[in-house]
Amino acid sequence: MAEIDILAQQLRSALGDGAVISDWQRRRTYECDGLAQYKVTPALVVVAENAEQIAETVRACDQASVPFVARGSGTGLSGGALPHADGVLIVTSKLRRIHEIDWVNLRAVVEPGVINLDVTKAATPYGYYYAPDPSSQQVCSLGGNVAENSGGAHCLKYGFTTNHITGIELITPRGEKVQLGGKAPDVPGYDLLGVVVGSEGTLGIATEITLRLTRSPETVRTLLAGFSSTDDAGAAVSAIIGAGVIPAAIEMMDALAIEAAEAAVHCGYPAGAQAVLVVELDGPAIEVAHAVDEVQRHCREHGSEEIRIAKDDGERALIWRGRKSAFAAVGRISPDYIVQDGVIPRTALPEVLQRIRDLAQAHGVRVANVFHAGDGNLHPLVLFDDAIEGQAERAEQLSGEIVTLCIEFGGSITGEHGVGADKVKYMQLMFTDDDLDTMQLVRCAFDPDGLSNPGKVFPTPRMCGEAPRRHRVALDSQKTDLTGRP
């Protein structure tokens, strides 16, 4: 009997038949996450009901030296939850209990399958919300957010997932359950929690998450400003930040992105604008009123002829709908597209946008730009038609060149989507071998056999020195299974 079949049998008897999926057709439904160009059918799928089942599965994988990959809602955009062909995919989406909305302590305790927005929904009656808001917040899971250190539109002011997680219960890759952090701050010892958040599932699986709740602001004002160029809009962003205003969010869209959003959701953005800024300000009413004036002034000074301020929640939602639907909306103007995620210093924005335009022209490929302008986090959407020969390759190449451009300007290869499987190849542009080796020393401490989500984040796996080890599985057995047959 093959090793995986033995493991399947063992897990069935431990977890019950329903939790373990061996059937190829059913396994195949998990072949990719939100980044559909990578597909690998997992050897086995476990749909866990609770933390103990996850621990049990991880222990069994450790015993058998079989790799495993955790998956929440499968909305990740870097292939972080791409299955391993010889491994077990552990699905956490049934762990959906919100254990506690402990608003007096500004904390909530949740299971990893809980949907991001559901925390906010549960906390809203008490006047609280969960600040990190990735665009996929209606469907993405907190476990996935923790793994990827997800961002969102409001991280300019409020930070990322890592700034809002105060504790986790972790199943280590050896199958041990450990608590890192909790509701109180400043836990003695190394800040392992700080490394686990954003480690993309390579240091274990979070089975319980303690997160910070944020008090709902007294006032939220959202404004939309149209500009005749992205340069003008970019200059306005710099002026706003330079004036000491920290908006909750500053988002920019260029003409092509506006066109797509209009076609998809009729958001009513200023006609003829070559760029729009969505600026949101929140906080005490008196502070916000002042900041709104400042923002308007800077937008006008940089050539904005049309500024709209949302009068009510409905108008505010409409402004955001245009922005939040932008990724999907480009489907209206292009049959295929690549979503890129890179970061540049905010001050380099005009220059980098010009360089992207030049590159796009050289490749004969269109690029729609949607981004978190306040943080310099670009999301160029590279448009192509797979039916036209050579276009996909050109788009792929352009997308890669944009990443290189971000490095050239001192930025990052990823601001919020993660490295996953997709950006492993760029890690060496940003980090030296010693940098990567240092990160993997932490990996070795948690996962000496390299079983937890192998092939992600790091271009070359590190051997873990003296750590006790049974027979190893090859770490490079990440196969791309495109043939359609098991």
Place this chain on the structure above:
Amino acid sequence: MMVPGQRDQPIPSFGDRATEVRNAVLADAVAGVAPRWVATPHSTKEVASVLKAANEQGLAVVARGTARRLSWGQPPNRVDIVLDTTSLSGVIEHVAGDLVVAVGAGTRLDELQSVLARAGQRLALDGEHGDSTIGGLIANAVSGPSRLLYGTLRDLLIGVTFVRGDGVIAKAGGKVVKNVAGYDIGKLLHGSWGTLAVITEAILRLHPVPPAQRWVTIQVDDPSRTGELVQRVLHSQLVPTAIELDRTPSGSSLLTVMLEGIEAGVRTRADSVSILLGNGAVSSESQPDMWGKPPAAAGDYLLRLTTEVAALPLLLDAVTEASGATGLPMHIRGSVGVGSMLASLPSDASSDKIGAFLDTLRRKSNRWGGTVVVLDAPLPVVRSIDTWGPVQALDLMRSVKVGFDPARVLSPGRFVGGI
């Protein structure tokens, strides 16, 4: 105290001749342990040379900035070289438009702040830390009152260059605030007390200096009343920058709320805070004397007490009880809005009494969900007390230490579990 030795031996060079090395003197002792030499490297590379040499020769190294907290923790098992980081100083790059600064780890906080102030910016770390180095503040996870709104250096450190205990130079993070490429090693080094690596450069996120600040203070002695007032402000929409408590051993307590923003806004919000706090609240444009200062005098025991914010009264009651049982007066000062405070006990307290005090608090600490850590304690008592208390996931921490510093070169014995 041991006497620094090897005076008659030639002073070695540690790989790089540019690194100044001198014989140690009495004042270089680290928590009573005398080093042999003090090395002052001027670059990350020179730090690496010193650490490589230390690995080859089996020498122990303690990194030192301005030595503000060099006595913290258990005394090191051994020290051969004090690695003075103060020549790794200066602002490397301040891009005001990006609200980001790169700085040498040996730079003093006050020097950094004065450079940033010229651009109307600051590192959002307040408190009496001006003469501390950035590297030291990160290594010891030092925070100030404004952590309620801005977080700690954990949240402000976006990139770091360091030399691992085994002498390898590495970096993590970068120059942009939003960045999820690779592990966040900066967070691992934050609060690692110099036991994993020597930090040589830090890239920090900045904030604009607000136009106005105000402090609203009220005298409130009853623990449950204190807890109630903290909760009122915390759950308001007034966005306080800080909520601090200063509670003397007699139980006399001042609760202070700090507000920042535009002049008119701060005034209005301070009035609202005053109403929340009730009769006796006083609003002022200047900060209270105790603001951001540690409660301990030189030589006192310095502790950190943490709690879930809503459980503060339980902690305060337990402190009163422990003080009653042991006769040791405790002064508490710190960020009750986040649940992390410093506390002091008198320098002449015996190890038995300190032990009893710690036991009393730690036995009940699950009631408020916090920890009790002794940061600094007089010699030689410190050796006989459990300074850290229970520590989560110690095995994983040990494994991380082995990876970064396999020869236990860096500050051996100072950290949790004898790391």
